[in-house]
Amino acid sequence: MSEFISIAKVTDLKPGEGRVITVGDREVALFNVGGKFYAISNTCAHQGGPLGEGTLDGNIVSCPWHGWRFDVTTGITVTMPTMNVEKFECVIEGDDVKIKLT
Numbered sequence: 787m788s789e790f791i792s793i794a795k796v797t798d799l800k801p802g803e804g805r806v807i808t809v810g811d812r813e814v815a816l817f818n819v820g821g822k823f824y825a826i827s828n829t830c831a832h833q834g835g836p837l838g839e840g841t842l843d844g845n846i847v848s849c850p851w852h853g854w855r856f857d858v859t860t861g862i863t864v865t866m867p868t869m870n871v872e873k874f875e876c877v878i879e880g881d882d883v884k885i886k887l888t
């Protein structure tokens with residue numbers, strides 16, 4: 787059974803920022819959208835670009851490699867809705883940002 791694990795502090799990312807976080811052998815893209823945190827797979831559904839290094843505009847991140855756009859709150863690929871990325875449950879506990887890997 788999966789449990790929530792701490793991957794960052796709430797002060798690590800300002801609103802509008804994203805970051806790649808390695809959790810074991812996985813890479814997660816964590817975003818702060820207006821003070822709320824969202825986590826999706828870091829691996830772009832196109833050719834594997836690092837979504838956590840993309841540019842965040844509202845709740846949409848653009849992949850730094852070829853510009854595919856993803857809704858970080860759902861994992862839906864705006865550019866190609868049939869090719870979505872994994873979204874992880876994300877909660878705040880105290881100062882910790884925690885996610886549940888699946």
Ligand code: FES
Pocket residue numbers: 830831832833834835849850851852853854
């Ligand atoms: S690898 Fe992300 S848009 Fe191509």
